[in-house]
Amino acid sequence: MVLQHTGVLFEKWKSALYNWFRFPESALGETKRIGSRVCLIDDLSEGEKAFVIVEGRPVLLKRIGLEVKVFQGWCPHQGYSLGNAEVNGCVLKCRAHLWEYDMRTGKGISPRNSRLRTFPVTVDAVGQVFVDVGD
Numbered sequence: 001m002v003l004q005h006t007g008v009l010f011e012k013w014k015s016a017l018y019n020w021f022r023f024p025e026s027a028l029g030e031t032k033r034i035g036s037r038v039c040l041i042d043d044l045s046e047g048e049k050a051f052v053i054v055e056g057r058p059v060l061l062k063r064i065g066l067e068v069k070v071f072q073g074w075c076p077h078q079g080y081s082l083g084n085a086e087v088n089g090c091v092l093k094c095r096a097h098l099w100e101y102d103m104r105t106g107k108g109i110s111p112r113n114s115r116l117r118t119f120p121v122t123v124d125a126v127g128q129v130f131v132d133v134g135d
C-alpha cells in the first residue's frame, strides 16, 4: 500500500519535472490563461496547421517548436477560408489566388503588403493551449 502510494507520488513528481523542462516559464509562477482552451500543444504537429473555430471565429494554429502561433482563418485578400490552405514549412498558401504568408509572423510573402491578423495565445504548465480571439 505504502509502496503503491509512493509510486503514484513519484509519477506525479516525474510529470511535473518533465513539464518544467518543457515549459520553464510556467515554473516561475502560474501562467496567466487568457481566452478559450483550444487543444493540447501535443495535438499540434510541427509540419501542419490546425483550423479550428474559437468562439465563432475561424483561426489557424501553427506549432513552431514549443511555441504556438494563431492567425485569422480567412484570407485577407477576398476572405476565402484558409482551412484548406497549403502549408510548406512556415509558408501558408491560400488556394484561391495563391497569396502566401509567413506563419512565423503573419506577414505577407506574396504580396508583401498583406498580413494575417494574429491572436494572443498562451500555453500553460501542462501544455494546454488557450487562444484569445477578443471581442
Ligand code: FES
Binding pocket: 075, 076, 077, 078, 079, 080, 094, 095, 096, 097, 098, 099
Ligand atoms: S482569397 Fe486568398 S489569395 Fe485570394
